[in-house]
Amino acid sequence: MSDCVSCENLNCMIKKNIHHEGIQKYVSEKHNIICKKSQQFIMEGAPAHGLFFVRKGQVKVVKTGIYGREQIVRFAHDGEIIGHRGFGTTKHYPIGALAIKETHLCNFTNDVLQKMLKEVHELTFDMMLFYSEELNRSETKVRKFAQMTVREKVIDSFLYIYRKFGQCEDDFFNIQLPRKDFADFAGTTEEQVIRIISSLKKEKLLQTSGKKIGIIDVPLLKKEISEHNYFLDS
Amino acid sequence: MSDCVSCENLNCMIKKNIHHEGIQKYVSEKHNIICKKSQQFIMEGAPAHGLFFVRKGQVKVVKTGIYGREQIVRFAHDGEIIGHRGFGTTKHYPIGALAIKETHLCNFTNDVLQKMLKEVHELTFDMMLFYSEELNRSETKVRKFAQMTVREKVIDSFLYIYRKFGQCEDDFFNIQLPRKDFADFAGTTEEQVIRIISSLKKEKLLQTSGKKIGIIDVPLLKKEISEHNYFLDS
DNA sequence: CATGAAACCTGCTAAAACACAGGGTTTAAT
DNA sequence: ATTAAACCCTGTGTTTTAGCAGGTTTCATG
DSSP states (O other): OOSSTTOOOTTOHHHHTTTSHHHHHHHTTOEEEEEOTTOEEEOTTSBOOOEEEEEESEEEEEEEOGGGOEEEEEEEETTOEESGGGSSSOOBOSSEEEESSOEEEEEEOHHHHHHHHHHOHHHHHHHHHHHHHHHHHHHHHHHHHHHOOHHHHHHHHHHHHHHHHOBOTTSOBSSOOOHHHHHHHHTSOHHHHHHHHHHHHHTTSEEEETTEEEESOHHHHHHHHHTTSOOOOO | OOSSTTOOOTTOHHHHTTTSHHHHHHHTTOEEEEEOTTOEEEOTTSBOOOEEEEEESEEEEEEEOGGGOEEEEEEEETTOEESGGGSSSOOBOSSEEEESSOEEEEEEOHHHHHHHHHHOHHHHHHHHHHHHHHHHHHHHHHHHHHHOOHHHHHHHHHHHHHHHHOBOTTSOBSSOOOHHHHHHHHTSOHHHHHHHHHHHHHTTSEEEETTEEEESOHHHHHHHHHTTSOOOOO
């Protein structure tokens, strides 16, 4: 249950390197944590005490912005890393993280992690590649925020959620978020998000039912932003 | 002249690891390139053929954005890496790079680099840390772009230039850029930049003389953005 | 030193985005 | 079933930003 060998998250970096002997002795030192819905497990500004992997669940990563405005950096689910931003020179987490629904986490302390990286070079290399991809993603996001209109940013956020979490047969996202969260992720206000949702519903591109949101016509929605853009995956 | 041992850029990652035996045999395989002013040496979208280090000079890193609008990702000078964004999974450069003034570059091909990383684990580790710092920087930038006003973004850009290139005794930046470049970097339009420069001149915070720009009162300018912000270094 | 191009500046206008206010609806707990 | 809290929605006024148009300055070059 708690060991990595039986874990199903094949995209997890530890799992991928579990066959290396150097790594196995450290796996037993990882902590398993269970978070209830909306529970925060990383505090922004707190001393970094290691890396987290999402074993199962949904997480949002936040950062306090200007005027205390909340910014959602990204969402994460099964297999993904959280807390890697605190690993460089800074010894404090630059972000906070909280569970959207009940979430099972694996936690490696910085000490253990450091030892693992020293011993298993393939892991270090994978981490480097991971960071480099994250960097590309982040810079694409900079470009988006700098140049997209609010409507485009909101649509882009919906497509991001769609790509990441998908939607069930009834065509609603496999994740439920309040409008405010979409706003904080897209970099705008709740009102704008609501207005744009209204428009998109009228245009038969989106459907809602209470908190639930789903895309009706994915290709058409995609078309609207990919028109003048190259490929922007994030 | 062309070997790393005598190089003065102590912040360069290669120089830092030059004492490792594994690295020295590869240093001879690096290429030295000299770029004239405004010459482009990385084309956006071209196949990635390695990493560049700035030996001496000034470089701007650009990315074509929405509607073909140009976005300046960052500026670089002595000792800094360029082209690392093309190293992950993508085999094409996601950015372009061009010399602002005459610039001397060192170029390692991807092959050589790969070999170096395989052999010198400290280098891989350093690269990982480098990427992780870049990621933090980039995400700070996302937040800025999402939440700052145009005035704040422009001021922030001036402070960035000040931090990175400094200014001489006559209080002008050690780099000359057209207003348009500041706009592309700050994520706004040339007109806005010009307007804000005018205001700042009236407020005795900035001085200009033709293309030259300099900050008169750094702490006061800093204060304006750091007021509601935590520490934002980029 | 004339000249043309590039860079810089300003005023005006329209559009985009935000903020506030107030009302409606859903949800979950008692 | 009731009630409070959280969430959702819409209208209106204001601010911010972008875009255009036209003018001036600066600077390199023949």
